[in-house]
Amino acid sequence: MFIQIEPTSDIPIYTQLANQIIELIARGQLKGGDALPSVRALASDLSVNMHTVNKSYHELVHKGIIRIVPKSGAIINPIVQEGITNENCHRIIEQLKPIIAEALVLGMSPEEIGQHASSILVDLKGE
Amino acid sequence: MFIQIEPTSDIPIYTQLANQIIELIARGQLKGGDALPSVRALASDLSVNMHTVNKSYHELVHKGIIRIVPKSGAIINPIVQEGITNENCHRIIEQLKPIIAEALVLGMSPEEIGQHASSILVDLKGE
DNA sequence: TAACTGTTCTATTATTAGTATAGCAGAACT
DNA sequence: AGTTCTGCTATACTAATAATAGAACAGTTA
Known part of the structure; x- marks a missing residue:
């Protein structure tokens, strides 16, 4: 751990x-x-x-x-294969929105935002 | 307002x-x-x-x-054209990481994550 | 049986969130 | 010039949260 x-x-x-x-x-x-x-x-x-x-x-x-x-x-719990719940999905989006808005206002371009998100995904999953 | x-x-x-x-x-x-x-x-x-x-x-x-x-x-303040500060960029990423990790664990695929992020960007910027 | 488990209870301390009232000094407007 | 509006500050209070602490209960596990 x-x-x-x-x-x-x-x-x-x-x-x-x-x-x-x-x-x-x-x-x-x-x-x-x-x-x-x-x-x-x-x-x-x-x-x-x-x-x-x-x-x-x-x-x-x-x-x-x-x-x-x-x-x-x-x-x-095993990671659900059936995909994410609608409720959980909505919660994730609500958490994501203010951060993305802040990134835009601080001068980060949409391309950069997508790029950083991909980097995080690579870091976590190796994809 | x-x-x-x-x-x-x-x-x-x-x-x-x-x-x-x-x-x-x-x-x-x-x-x-x-x-x-x-x-x-x-x-x-x-x-x-x-x-x-x-x-x-x-x-x-x-x-x-x-x-x-x-x-x-x-x-x-006007949205900075020079791009985002390194410090602010790092802060954004640190906020983003736990949410993306949670989305993965709850069964959201990387593709879905990118898709939802794009939807939020479209909603905000119309791109 | 004995050690370990999550749970529950009570208690204390520190910090934060929110409301409330009041006063100060500079800016803006008439 | 004078009034109003402004952000700022100070103080006070209530409520909730964060974190620690110790103790006891009852079921699990070795």
Whole structure:
């Protein structure tokens, strides 16, 4: 688990953690069916409170990325082959829109935006 | 100023406001050199506190999108032709990465991601 | 049985979000 | 000149969130 938390960041710790777990899954370094470390183990590993890790896990549950089996552990859901839910798709677009608008206003061209998005995809999936 | 605030949203009001102003600029409905309404006028218009609007404006200043002339008003900076700053570019990418990773994990294909990004660009710029 | 698991409860501290009121000094307009 | 409007500042308050902390419960697993 190659996770690094920056306590001084303006991004909450539980968000940093959730994002990095999502990245690891996108990269294929964590796969569907894999178990995440226990909240206590990961909290100790990251020198962070148990409740903070717990909050990250539940955010991932809320996004539909993992499932938690009480008294047992957290398990990564397989990446759905049926494609993305309409609801999730809409949520992604709503998150994307303000960032793209900001990029345009700051002088980034549409071509550059597409190019950077591709770079990120290559970085994550190797495509 | 076609701005609509949802007080019950989990997104802070000052963020909603800043994002919508950015969108208006990206759409060309607000142009460089245009003056934004005074903090009091907009606050009254939106039934929101003056300080909340003030915070939005200062966030836009921090992003380099508007400039505030004390005792006078807030003016939109012209969209820079020289292209985006390296610093701003890096910030945009860091915001983009976790969203794209989440989209992948939720089953959105790279092609779909590019397609949706294009749709947003068309919606904003008409390209 | 014993260690480990997620869950729940209570509590505290610090920060942020939002509202509210008031006053200041410069700019703009009449 | 004087009034109004402007952004700015200061203070105060409520509510919510972020993060930590310790403890206990009950089911799982070795």
